[in-house]
Amino acid sequence: MKWLLRKCVRCGRYTLRRDRCPVCGGPVRVPHPPRFSPDDRFLIYRYLMKKEAGEIPP
Numbered sequence: 178m179k180w181l182l183r184k185c186v187r188c189g190r191y192t193l194r195r196d197r198c199p200v201c202g203g204p205v206r207v208p209h210p211p212r213f214s215p216d217d218r219f220l221i222y223r224y225l226m227k228k229e230a231g232e233i234p235p
């Protein structure tokens with residue numbers, strides 16, 4: 178699945194445009210931190226589910 182929403186790095190607005198911000202003309206990027214891969218997200222979910230189940234002490 179492709180992420181369509183972009184966020185302007187200058188004014189912080191969300192836009193569907195891929196080249197630049199329609200408001201201020203600043204560059205846009207995908208509003209997800211690039212350090213999080215899908216694998217990392219699954220790890221976080223697994224951690225939260227374990228915590229909910231009481232396997233990990235708070």
Ligand SMILES: [Zn+2]
Pocket residue numbers: 185186187188189190198199200201202203
């Ligand atoms: Zn902008």
